[in-house]
Every structure is written in structure tokens, then in C-alpha cells.
Amino acid sequence: MAEPQSQQQRNIVIVGGGIIGCTTAYFLARHPLFNPSLHKITIIEAQSIASGASGKAGGLLALWAYPACIVPLSFKLHAELAKEHNGAERWGYRTLHVGSIRAKGKVYGSDVKGEEKGGGEEWQKLPKTKNRGKTLASIPKDLDWFDQDCIKGYSEMGTPETTAQVHPYLFTTSIFQLAAEAGVQITYGSVTAIDSFDNGVKGVTYEEKETRHIKxxxxxxxxxxxGPWTSHVFPEAPIDAIRAHSVVIKADVSPWAVFTEIDLPRDFGRKVEVGEKKRRHALNVNPEMYARPDGTVYACGEGDTDVPLPKTSNLVVCDDDRCQDITDYISSISTPLRTGDVLIKQACYLPHVSSGGGPLIGETGIRGLWMASGHTCWGIQNSCATGKLMSEFIFEGEAKSAIIETLDPRRFL
Ligand SMILES: Cc1cc2nc3c(=O)[nH]c(=O)nc-3n(C[C@H](O)[C@H](O)[C@H](O)COP(=O)(O)OP(=O)(O)OC[C@H]3O[C@@H](n4cnc5c(N)ncnc54)[C@H](O)[C@@H]3O)c2cc1C
Known part of the structure; x- marks a missing residue:
């Protein structure tokens, strides 16, 4: 009788040290069938752990995220991991309230003239309509970091029972550290090809980061x-990329995550040169803001496709004007954000499935080749379920903790 797969020698290679690669490594190394004398787990990372979106995202976790087949599992696993490993201190895990506000922004000392609509790619966590048409309700007392005369409407979106947050960079690097302590190894290099034999994988070819040798x-x-580079490694993967900018501002405010719909005055902002084109400000914008336990507020804006995904994460171009736009938008309705120092301006690429849907988690149809990619704007939230389900696929041959046929990569390849 053939040995069960879990009792055979396995060399498991995870391409990418973002949040998905790291949670996959963590749950593989924690799986009851993991046997360090038989099984080797290696992450191969082109630059550094969390150097892509996983180190630059907002970090909101929500029971109303999508897809519904993995969200509750992942939300629960986040809470369990935080409890087990002191996530509150290590990676800023906390539950919090989430609200949505409609506001009219004001111009403060802007010396530049604003224009009409345009410029952005929709990728936000909420459908446009979700913010609209809500009943006017009084804004909660402790959500006190917005200028009262700007607020036109408020609605609750989450409570500490349904919403939480992590600091994505700290979460990803901590989970990597925990996986490494459990025996996971790391190699730094860019995978250039998946090597296969008789319709099964036999390894990967990569360019070593330090020496640039091909190995x-x-x-x-x-x-x-x-993440968004998955199709660079495996061209059949239907994964696209959208760039998104964000800023981190020093502001010690109450623990809220806030979605917005801000109407800007017509004389707001600048006209920005983008190559040959002039990009114009939209007059209705939707920045998201997440207060963090370290006395900062993270804010991000719309996505764009002005610059294609570069070869590696260290080559991502951050457009200062787009960061300034986000700062201007949130400054137009909040005094603490207007007066706080901007500590970080950054950009990264969001991975998404070309045809919509996803993420894609599971078998590819090539023996030994698995996919865990295309997590759109909910990859932090859905990382734990993805890692756990991948560990079940690899050691038990199927997903056990959730029913995820709709996410089967073979339906999309
Ligand atoms: C502005 C913004 C805000 C967001 N906010 C939230 C949020 O609040 N909540 C939430 O749940 N999600 C959020 N997201 C989404 C989340 O950040 C992503 O879904 C998630 O980080 C994707 O993780 P990943 O590991 O798949 O990809 P990545 O983080 O991109 O990691 C991929 C890794 O692979 C490496 N790599 C690339 N090519 C190769 C190669 N050839 N060989 C080896 N390694 C390679 C890269 O260097 C990188 O480290 C946000 C995203 C953005 C852009």
C-alpha cells in the first residue's frame, strides 16, 4: 500500500514573503501532520518580508468583508493568534468601532486651483452605494477628530464584535518570525520559473538576491x-495589479476606523502632470482612515494604473502628489490630521483576479503547484484562513475548515 502523502518526504516552497506566504508557512509548520524530519518548508522572497502591500496596507479586519466563505474563519483565527502570541503588543491587534461619514471639505490655505473629476481606479472595500443614502444620525461622542461643521451624515459600520485591526507590517513580520521559530527557512531571491516534470512540479529556478546567480x-x-507578481512567476495566473498610495500621520486620536464620502469645494487642490496627461482632482473622494494604537492615523485613497507593476517591490514608484492629495482630503475635514506631521508616504500594488471574485486558493491542475493569490483589498483580513486552508490542502489533500469551491483556481485558469 502507498504511504499517505503526509508520511512522505516533502519539500514545500512558498513563493513570496507577504502576508499570504507567511501565514501559509506558519499554519503549515503548526499543522498536526507537519513532521520536521520529513518536511522542509522554505519561503523564497525576492526582496524582504512584507515589502509589498502586506507592509503598507491599512489592516482593517471585518466580519462583513468578502468573500463570505472564508471571512468568519479568518476573523476568528486573527483573534486566536492575537490571544496566543500577545498580538495586542506585538502587532497592534485590537477590536474597534467603524463608522462612515459624509462630509463637506474645506480649503485651508491652498494656493492652487482645483478642477473637475477624474484620475482614480475603484478598489475600495465598499461598493460606492454603501456610503450613500444613509439616515443622518448623530456622530458618536468619542469620534471627535472631525470638524463638526463639516459632517453631513454618519452611519455605524462595525462594532468591536464585528471589526478589529492589526498593524500589517508588524503582523506579517511577527508571523514570519513565529514560522521561522517552528522550523520554516527563508531564501532571498526572485523566482523566474516553476520547473515541472511529467505534469508535476520538481522545483523553482530563481535569481539569488545578493549574487544574482541563477539557482x-x-x-x-x-x-x-x-501577490500581484504571481503572474510574473506563473503567466497563466489571472492576477492583475492596481497601485495605491497611503500616508501615516502623527495624531493620537480615539480608536476608530472611518470610511468617508467627502465633497470638496470646486477651488480645491491642484492639477497634476502625469506623463503627457493632466490628472484632475475628483470633487467627491473616499479616503479611508484607521487610527492606530501607536498614536498615528493611516489613510489611503483611490487606486491608479498610471505605472505598471515593476519587477520587484523595491522599484515601486511613490508619487508624492498622490500622497499629498490624500493628506489634503483628510485635512479638509479634520483638525488633528491637518496639524499632525506626515510620517510616511508610500505606494504598493494590490493583487486582484482579472475577472473579479477570488482570492484563488487551492490546486492549479499541475501536481504539486498550489495558488494562494488575488486577495484584493481584504488580504490582511483573509490571510489567516488562507494559510490554514493551504496547510490543509497540502497535508490532508483538501480544505477542511471552510467550503471554498468558489475560490478554486482551476475555475479561473
Ligand atoms: C492601500 C491598501 C490598503 C489596504 N488595506 C487593507 C485592509 O485594511 N485590510 C485588508 O484586509 N487588506 C488590505 N489591503 C489588501 C492587502 O494589503 C493585500 O491583499 C495583501 O497584502 C496581499 O498580500 P500578498 O502576500 O498576496 O501580496 P504581497 O504583500 O504583495 O506580497 C507578495 C510578496 O512576493 C514577493 N515576490 C514577488 N515576486 C517574487 C518572485 N518572483 N520571487 C519571490 N518573491 C516574490 C514580493 O517581494 C512580496 O514580498 C490593502 C491594500 C492596499 C494597497
Whole structure:
């Protein structure tokens, strides 16, 4: 009788050290069938852990995120991991309230003339309509960081029972650290090809980061977790990329995550040169803001496709004007944000499935080649379920903790 797969030698290679690669490594190393004398787990990362969106995202977790088949599992696993590993201190895990506000922004000392609509790609966590048409309700007392005369409407979106947050960079690097302590190894290099034999994987070819030498790493299993770069590694993968900017501002405010719909005055902002084109300000904008336990507020804006995904995360171009737009938008309705120092301006690329839907989690149809990619704007929220389900696929042959046929990569390939 053939040995069960879990009792065979396995060389599991995870391509990408973002949040998905790291949670996959963590749950593989914690799986009851993981046997360090038989199983080797290696993350291969092109630059550094969390150097893509996983280190630059907002970090909101919500029971109303999507897709519904993995959200509750992931939300629960986040809470359990935080409890087990002191996530409150290590990665800023906390439950919090979430609200949505409609507001009319004001111009403060802007010396530049604003224009008409345009410029952005929709990728926000909420459908446009969700913010609209809500009943006017009084804004909660402790949500006191917005200028009262700007607020036109408020609605509750989440309570500490349904919404929480993590600091994505700290979460990803901590989970990597925990996986490394459990025996996961790391190699730094860019995977250039998946090597296969008889319709099964046998390893990966990569360019070593330091020496730029081309090398190979043997593998019985390869997990594609390279986020927006997944199609660079495996061209059949239907994963696209949208760039998004964000800022972090010093402001010690009450623990809220806030979605907005801000009407800007017509004389707001600047006209920005983008190559040959002039990008114009929209007059209705939707920045999201997340207060963090470290006395900062993270804010992000719309996505764009002005600059294609570069080869590696260290080559991502951050457009200062787009960061300034976000700062101007949120400053137009909040005094603490207007007066706080801007500590970080950054950009990254969001992975999404070309046809919509996803993320894609599971088998690819090539023996030993797995996919865990295309997490759109909910990859932090859905990371834990993805890692756990991947560990079940690899050691038990199927997803056990959730029913995820709709996310089967073979339906999209
Ligand atoms: C502005 C913004 C805000 C967001 N806010 C939230 C939020 O509040 N809540 C939430 O749940 N989600 C949020 N997200 C979404 C979340 O950030 C992503 O879904 C998630 O980070 C994707 O993780 P990943 O590991 O798939 O990809 P990435 O983080 O991009 O990681 C991929 C890794 O693969 C590496 N890599 C690439 N090519 C190769 C190669 N050839 N060989 C080896 N390694 C390679 C990269 O260097 C990188 O480290 C946000 C995203 C953005 C852009």
C-alpha cells in the first residue's frame, strides 16, 4: 500500500514573503501532520518580508468583508493568534468601532486651483452605494477628530464584535518570525520559473538576491503567494495589479476606523502632470482612515494604473502628489490630521483576479503547484484562513475548515 502523502518526504516552497506566504508557512509548520524530519518548508522572497502591500496596507479586519466563505474563519483565527502570541503588543491587534461619514471639505490655505473629476481606479472595500443614502444620525461622542461643521451624515459600520485591526507590517513580520521559530527557512531571491516534470512540479529556478546567480530549489510542492507578481512567476495566473498610495500621520486620536464620502469645494487642490496627461482632482473622494494604537492615523485613497507593476517591490514608484492629495482630503475635514506631521508616504500594488471574485486558493491542475493569490483589498483580513486552508490542502489533500469551491483556481485558469 502507498504511504499517505503526509508520511512522505516533502519539500514545500512558498513563493513570496507577504502576508499570504507567511501565514501559509506558519499554519503549515503548526499543522498536526507537519513532521520536521520529513518536511522542509522554505519561503523564497525576492526582496524582504512584507515589502509589498502586506507592509503598507491599512489592516482593517471585518466580519462583513468578502468573500463570505472564508471571512468568519479568518476573523476568528486573527483573534486566536492575537490571544496566543500577545498580538495586542506585538502587532497592534485590537477590536474597534467603524463608522462612515459624509462630509463637506474645506480649503485651508491652498494656493492652487482645483478642477473637475477624474484620475482614480475603484478598489475600495465598499461598493460606492454603501456610503450613500444613509439616515443622518448623530456622530458618536468619542469620534471627535472631525470638524463638526463639516459632517453631513454618519452611519455605524462595525462594532468591536464585528471589526478589529492589526498593524500589517508588524503582523506579517511577527508571523514570519513565529514560522521561522517552528522550523520554516527563508531564501532571498526572485523566482523566474516553476520547473515541472511529467505534469508535476520538481522545483523553482530563481535569481539569488545578493549574487544574482541563477539557482534552483527542488520542491515537491510550490505555493504561488507572490501577490500581484504571481503572474510574473506563473503567466497563466489571472492576477492583475492596481497601485495605491497611503500616508501615516502623527495624531493620537480615539480608536476608530472611518470610511468617508467627502465633497470638496470646486477651488480645491491642484492639477497634476502625469506623463503627457493632466490628472484632475475628483470633487467627491473616499479616503479611508484607521487610527492606530501607536498614536498615528493611516489613510489611503483611490487606486491608479498610471505605472505598471515593476519587477520587484523595491522599484515601486511613490508619487508624492498622490500622497499629498490624500493628506489634503483628510485635512479638509479634520483638525488633528491637518496639524499632525506626515510620517510616511508610500505606494504598493494590490493583487486582484482579472475577472473579479477570488482570492484563488487551492490546486492549479499541475501536481504539486498550489495558488494562494488575488486577495484584493481584504488580504490582511483573509490571510489567516488562507494559510490554514493551504496547510490543509497540502497535508490532508483538501480544505477542511471552510467550503471554498468558489475560490478554486482551476475555475479561473
Ligand atoms: C492601500 C491598501 C490598503 C489596504 N488595506 C487593507 C485592509 O485594511 N485590510 C485588508 O484586509 N487588506 C488590505 N489591503 C489588501 C492587502 O494589503 C493585500 O491583499 C495583501 O497584502 C496581499 O498580500 P500578498 O502576500 O498576496 O501580496 P504581497 O504583500 O504583495 O506580497 C507578495 C510578496 O512576493 C514577493 N515576490 C514577488 N515576486 C517574487 C518572485 N518572483 N520571487 C519571490 N518573491 C516574490 C514580493 O517581494 C512580496 O514580498 C490593502 C491594500 C492596499 C494597497
Amino acid at each position: 534552483t530549489l527542488p520542491a515537491s510542492d510550490v505555493v504561488l503567494a507572490a
